[in-house]
Amino acid sequence: MNTDRWRPLALSLKAALVALLALALLFPHWDRFADKAMGARAVAYPLAVMTVWAVWALRGRRGAYPWDVDALLTAPFVIDVAGNAADLYDTIGWFDDACHYGNWFLLAAAAGLALRRWSSFPPAAVALSCAGAGAITAIVWEFFEYGVFILDTPESVTIYRDTIGDLMLGLSGATTAGVLLAVRNRRRSGRAA
Structure with missing residues (x-):
């Protein structure tokens, strides 16, 4: 199954995750990031979003890359860090x-x-x-x-x-x-x- 139409979304989500984690690491003293384990997230989240690629590679890269699965797996990590960046956890x-x-x-x-x-x-x-x-x-x-x-x-x-x-x-x-x-x-x- 070709899921190339999901590719821009999956790549955009990964770029957003990197940018949001960089923001959290640059400003760890902001209340929205303080005491929220952003250092651990900066390591764990990129590893987690590479899971789809790792499974696909271990399976011998058979078939088209599953961009839909990749986007669905990446989105929750972006939502979590974006929620912290926008201070939504503490205000809503x-x-x-x-x-x-x-x-x-x-x-x-x-x-x-x-x-x-x-x-x-x-x-x-x-x-x-x-x-x-x-x-x-x-x-x-x-x-x-x-x-x-x-x-x-x-x-x-x-x-x-x-x-x-x-x-x-x-x-x-x-x-x-x-x-x-x-x-x-x-x-x-x-x-x-």
């Missing part, structure tokens, strides 16, 4: 929750598209795999947040509730993506028959 109460739902939707959609393209999983298995991948990444993310933010604060009860809510929203977003991909895949299979 629901922004963090929207990110946990929406970003895990995007991450699971990337995983689901890759599975649809590179495996013979039936639609239900794609849906469950998306939910599972979303749950795993949401849990890993919360472990990261716990280590960076929670161990150093007296607000542990409030943050615990936030963590549980974040896990619920991440899993819900991933499950929604999986179900939508499964339904779309089932409809496609029905048309092909």
Whole structure:
């Protein structure tokens, strides 16, 4: 499947990520970046967005490069850093929750598209795999947040509730993506028959 139409978006997202991370590293004292582990993000996020390329290369570069999967995987990292740069996490109460739902939707959609393209999983298995991948990444993310933010604060009860809510929203977003991909895949299979 040729996904070249996604290439400009995927490359623009990567450029935006680099620019936003550079901004965070240049101005770490700004409240929007202070105590937000921007140094760790500046290392981890570029590595994470190279995952699609790494998997594609390990698979022997078979087929066209999956620019759609690449863009969907990169977008959540851009949204996260852009949200910090625009100070949205500290000024809009629901922004963090929207990110946990929406970003895990995007991450699971990337995983689901890759599975649809590179495996013979039936639609239900794609849906469950998306939910599972979303749950795993949401849990890993919360472990990261716990280590960076929670161990150093007296607000542990409030943050615990936030963590549980974040896990619920991440899993819900991933499950929604999986179900939508499964339904779309089932409809496609029905048309092909």
